[in-house]
Amino acid sequence: MATAVPAQTSDGDERLIWDAILRQTDLALKTNTDPNVWAVEITSTLRSSAVTLPSVDLAHRLVSHLFWNNHSPTAWKLLHTAASLDIIPPLLLLALLST
DSSP states (O other), X not given: OOOOOOOOOOHHHHHHHHHHHHHHHHHHHHHTOOHHHHHHHHHHHHHHTTOOSSOHHHHHHHHHHHXXXXXXXXXXXXXXXXXXXXXXXXXXXXXXXXX
């Protein structure tokens, strides 16, 4: 039985993936996108890039990006949705927000 092996990405590719995620998040914040629609788009981007879910890296990047640069009520909705749908680890999110 063959096992799936994640695609190998270079640092440049990885940076492009995370830049795309942050652009999608910024657009969702600006247009007040439904958090569920945003979550589907983010999940699709992550899965097409072979990022496993829940994503620790995504949790770190979202907390840093949303709360130090783009703090808004919509940001809370996006984080809640990401944690609820197990896109990011909920306990890690709590730990990041408590510091």
